[in-house]
Amino acid sequence: MATATATHEEHHDHGPAKGLMRWVTTTNHKDIGTLYLLFALLMFMIGGAMAMVIRLELFQPGLQFVDPGFFNQMTTVHALVMIFGGVMPAFVGLANWMLPIMIGGPDMALPRMNNWSFWILPFAFAMLLSTFFMDGGAPAGGWTIYPPLVLQGGNGFPFMIFAIHMMGISSVMGAINVIVTILNMRAPGMTLMKMPLFVWTWFITAYLLIAVMPVLAGAVTMLLTDRFFDTSFFNAAGGGDPVLFQHIFWFFGHPEVYILILPAFGIVSAIIPTFARKPLFGYSSMVYATSSIAFLSFIVWAHHMFTVGLPLEGELFFMYATMLIAVPTGVKVFNWISTMWKGSMTFETPMLFSIGFVIMFTIGGFSGLMLAIAPADFQYHDTYFVVAHFHYVLVTGAVYSIMAAAYYWLPKWTGNMYNETMGKWHFWLSTISVNVLFFPQHFLGLAGMPRRIPDYSVQFAEFNMWSSLGGFAFGLSQVFFCYIVYKTIQGGEKATDQVWEGADGLEWELSSPPPYHSFTTPPKIK
């Protein structure tokens, strides 16, 4: 049993390997988490650069900087990069770093597959971004890739399809790993209802992922065959229906937007109790609310399609089902507020981002309720009101929670405190600019400005100018964020193991930074 003996020794004695190959071949959940987070930051900057191009062109009416085709490529790829390259990998990175520690496990359950989940992504995004240099440019039909428009794209089309397939494979493997880790790697005594809420929300998110990413794969495969293999899935002349694509896409798409927000709920539920110095209010109701939201996410998809000519019964069903989501979401918001109620609160940067999250995500939630009203949606559909809505839930929601998580756990990951003054500056610059950026878009949308256009009527000029100025300021603030992260990794005041006075949970019992292998023997759970 020579092999077995060798493996045995290496398992106990090794630290990180040396050099670049450490990162390519690593099976360590902390290394892979770091890779995911840095990749997400890079994609956030690339997608952000595209957003800057969009806001630059929209700074004033008329065509100034880019041609309309390129503008549409920008909006399309901005969305794909931010969703699949920015927010999702950032959450998977956080899951990789924190889940095994939070449940007292030695690592992710399937470490080699974990490595592959990550290492597919750089290739997938290289493939997606390479389409900019092909005949016909990058896909320009919007991230929702509706046929027949998307089928009219250039040579980039099949590359985009396969890039989406690869991202899906990565996500499904990542999700399976999360599920297996949570079900099988918990320390003895870590019962399901003792798990931190970040673990719970990721557990539910992982189920959403394995349920809907394959559906997206099916949808884009049908697009591919409709263009290249003569099929008629989305062609009415052959008996198909372009609206069928929208149904399948949004059956994926609506759970997908909850994939982008449920882990955020978990992060905020970890941070607010720490800085309110009170346990989370209504832990079990949080678990049930998250589960309810996940369930409802599967039966609301057609609220994205109110104007395509659904039967009346469909309009009504999807309208009421959508409004139901406000109930569990309201439970969460009230729980966060109740957690803060009469707490001895302090306002370090992670807390600021979390409170910002609660307030601004709720604004996005309310505009979502407005959109859920089918007759009203006939007015709002495909306008800047929708753009404002989903940027409130995704930027001041999902991205803010990621920022909060970064500030909250960076001292744990690196062993160094970030600069609190700079963190606060980052928060306030971001929060002011993001509202200047997105709040006017509500008014633009209500006044009738359509989304995905490079030019507009002059009556929209002023709000667009404000929005663009806010956009540039928000973009610069995130460059500042990169600088803060860089400085923290480089050095700084040493963090204690506990880091935050009110922090509770297994991650704070480890040193800062934690050892390369944590909990090789399971911790005692109180």
Place this chain on the structure above:
Amino acid sequence: MSTDNTYYVPHSAKWPIVGSIGMTLLLGGFAGQLNGSSMADNIMLVGLLVTIYMLFGWFGDVIEESESGAYNKAEDASFRIGMVWFIFSEVMFFAAFFGALYYIRVFSVPWLGGADSGAATHEFLWNSYEAIWPTNGPEAIGGEYQKMSAWGLPSINTLILLTSGVTVTVAHWGLVANKRKQLIWALAATVALGFIFVVLQAVEYGHGYHDLNLTMGSGVYGSTFYMLTGFHGFHVTVGAIMLAVVLVRSIKGHFTAEHHFAFEAAAWYWHFVDVVWLGLFIFVYWL
């Protein structure tokens, strides 16, 4: 190696990066080929070879670790939970195509024929179109064709797959009762039935293309027919290859009555393709 208290974490993995390169070349090459690029075929071939190399290497390592006793109860549980949810993700992949079929049959074709909210579409676009299934649409895309009958090869294939579900269970009984001969012969029969299914499916496709003029381009009937049965056939092929590997390992003396995750994983996968086939037989061929 794991013990009851420690979990086996391999210390490094070179196969994932090989897999990523292989997948990128394979899919990138395929995309290039679809665009009509001349070099693309070669890139695709290289990608395929790299992918196959990765599969041999990765599974080879895992098999070696398994045989050397690196995996204990905890690792076994991880593999099992992982496989179950992987199969679930595959179910959802097929759900997308079944959903498309149901939507087309229940909504879009009747609407094209003027039912419910389709009245205006019918009147102004294709007022002579009659909504009957199967259909290649109001413009008869792909021309005249005949329906694939359920009662020729498809029903034989149904029997073959159902029988293979029995034989794989017989093999499992042999394995847990330590009757290696029963294991090997029943498993060999399963693999043979699997490949016979794939061959008959190919014969059926030939019949469709040459005799019935039923192609992928035969409107939405041809699209759903070939897409659903094609992806199923691909999954049968993958499942049969998995079972063949398990067969070779059984002949080599791998697996014990208690320790045989790979066998069960392949068997679960086999039952999954079996159940999908029943859905296909009912909704694609029969009804």
